[in-house]
Amino acid sequence: MSVTNGRKKVGFIGLGIMGRSMAGHILDGGHELHVYNRTRSKADELVARGAIWHDTAGDVAAACDVVITIVGYPKDVEETYLGAGGIVEQAKAGTILIDMTTSSPTLAGEIAAKAAEKGVSVLDAPVSGGDIGARAAKLSIMVGGTEEAFAAALPLFQLMGENIVHQGGPGAGQHTKMCNQIAIAATMLAVSESLAYAKASGLDAKRVLSSIGTGAASSFLLNNLGPKMLNDDYAPGFYVHHFIKDMSIAIAEAERMKLDLPALALAKQLYEKLAAGGFGEEGTQAIFRVYGN
Known part of the structure; x- marks a missing residue:
């Protein structure tokens, strides 16, 4: 599935100090934004601007062409992606999943393998630049996954960052x-x-x-x-x-x-x-x- 042209349904999960700004850039880029965060109030500003709220991360995945996450710890990533009713279970074939959390390279490989069984692509794409880079859309984005998925997701990455490099297969972004x-x-x-x-x-x-x-x-x-x-x-x-x-x-x-x-x-x-x-x-x-x- 390509996100090169046209308005896409993009999910964003994790609206913390960086995620809110990053999700805002996706919305400003003209895409239909679907959001979930454990603390709902952090989504209020985006919802007021037109984002669509969902009650679970799995619900976001079921509704979207692309799902982006930036959550706290590897245990949060594992639960969000691989837990019952989670992103991998709910995502449709052809969906691109992008984890921008700084997480475990080993876990990134496990998620990619599980998702591939469903015909779902996964990119691990952690970032550097902090809240300043997130607000200015000047993040450095380090990406692991297939070349095809990277090329499809590149227009979305370009809404959030400037130095965007495909480093290799699953886990390479995290490494x-x-x-x-x-x-x-x-x-x-x-x-x-x-x-x-x-x-x-x-x-x-x-x-x-x-x-x-x-x-x-x-x-x-x-x-x-x-x-x-x-x-x-x-x-x-x-x-x-x-x-x-x-x-x-x-x-x-x-x-x-x-x-x-x-x-x-x-x-x-x-x-x-x-x-x-x-x-x-x-x-x-x-x-x-x-x-x-």
Whole structure:
């Protein structure tokens, strides 16, 4: 089934900090939007704009040509897709299912195999860019699944993001997202330690950022989250507890591949310490608190 031309019935399940914006772009793109979320009030704005509410995720799947999900944890993904009355059970042959949750690569493969038995295509398509990227439709989207399903879904991806890359077969999108999260984990520690050192040495840390932010150390995290750290701005663009979930998935997959990732293990340990202190609902830049700030 192609979504290249015309208005399609698109389901969107999971209307959290990123999902609401992403679903809004689908609606703005002229498609008939069907929605479900565990907390119904989060769908109110979209329904007021013309989206159609359903009482279950399975009901959304039964009504749509394409179903997109972005839910919390792998257990939520598994229940939503493979549970009784869930998406795979209710989807019609020819439907394209797209999971944009950061989830387990192994689970992505299992869902794709189950859906294929019904003639249903599945793409695992996690994203990077946080709430800012979601609002601006500038997400990086990493996609696993068949080339045919990717080509069919590309016009929808283009409504939500800019850097959209097909990485390979089922699970490849999730593996790519793990690479992304591993790089972020170590970089967040490096940014925090750099700024903690600047403050301890008596430097003006904001002035330090103006120098190192354009040199070899320059990065999105340094230049965008570094100033937030120095301003004690820990509002979430991406929650600490969700990042811990992602790191846990990456470590489990690395262990399965017999790969040792010590920097990732340290980052997870420090973020867990942060969450244990009551800061799990803050943004990932709150790791700066661990360094005495």
